Amino acid sequence: MPVTGDECAVDDLECQGRQLFLNVPASAAPQALWCSQCHTLGDIANGAIGPDLTNIAVDAESRKPGTTAREYIRESISEPEAFLCEVELCTQGLMTASVTGGLTDEEVDLLVEFLMSATAATEMQTAVGDVVVPTTPTDTPADAPAPAGGLVAEGQALFMAAPANVGPQALWCSECHRIEGLAEGLIGPDLTDIGSVAGTRKPGTSAEEYLVESLRDPDGFIPDGVERATPGLMTLAIVQDLTDEQVDALVAFLLAQQ
Secondary structure, rough: OOOOOOOOOOOHHHHHHHHHHHOOOOOOOOOOOOOOHOOOOOOOEEEEOOOOOHHHHHHHHOOOOOOOOOHHHHHHHHHHOOOOOOOOOOOOOOOHHHOOOOOHHHHHHHHHHHHOOOOOOOOOEEOOOOEOOOOOOOOOOOOOOOOOOOHHHEEEEEHHOOOOOOOOOOOOHHHEEEEOOOOEEEOOOOOOOOOOOOHOOOOOHHHHHHHHHHHOOOOOOOOOOOOOOOOOOOOHHHHOOOOOHHHHHHHHHOOOOO
């Protein structure tokens, strides 16, 4: 398991739990997003996908009636969808059992111990194994190909940075998707050649229709056999405020990715 910071003493459970929070253990699926990519926790992590865990040891006491903070945190790790709290970014299907299902009981114990004690901020760590998720909108690489004019250019600008009419808490296209030479997101499907393959994803649907639907109703259809095409990962809350003109521009840009 990759280690961020100092190695932990054998009896330092809090330290070991912190390492598990920051680094994907060998027992977890290698493609899974991990704790520090999804959650904010003081100065330790600044993920923007799931709920803020900065004060979780205190907040957890009141999340589920009749459940202690430790019990709530343990259930949230072992059975992520068993109970959904009514807090920001606590969304059905976003954290699933496939993410944490491989954890051993001992690893769950360590994560619980860390989250119960992690109320003070320490040095920020966002590295998770060999994967780093950007914490600000991805900048266009200096050697990225220049976009064509018109809608394609507008669409590329929209793909790279969230427009003002979209909620600031949302992860955006270039943070979640990869397009060779332009963006390196590792959360959702690779879109490098989406203009070529979109027409084959849903029978009876053209490439343009498929892309429009993917933006307007992200969970309406999940294609089979596409890596990282996961129900609940891209939600309507992310894109619902896009205007029709912005969707048209994004579709034009994506169709140009051959």
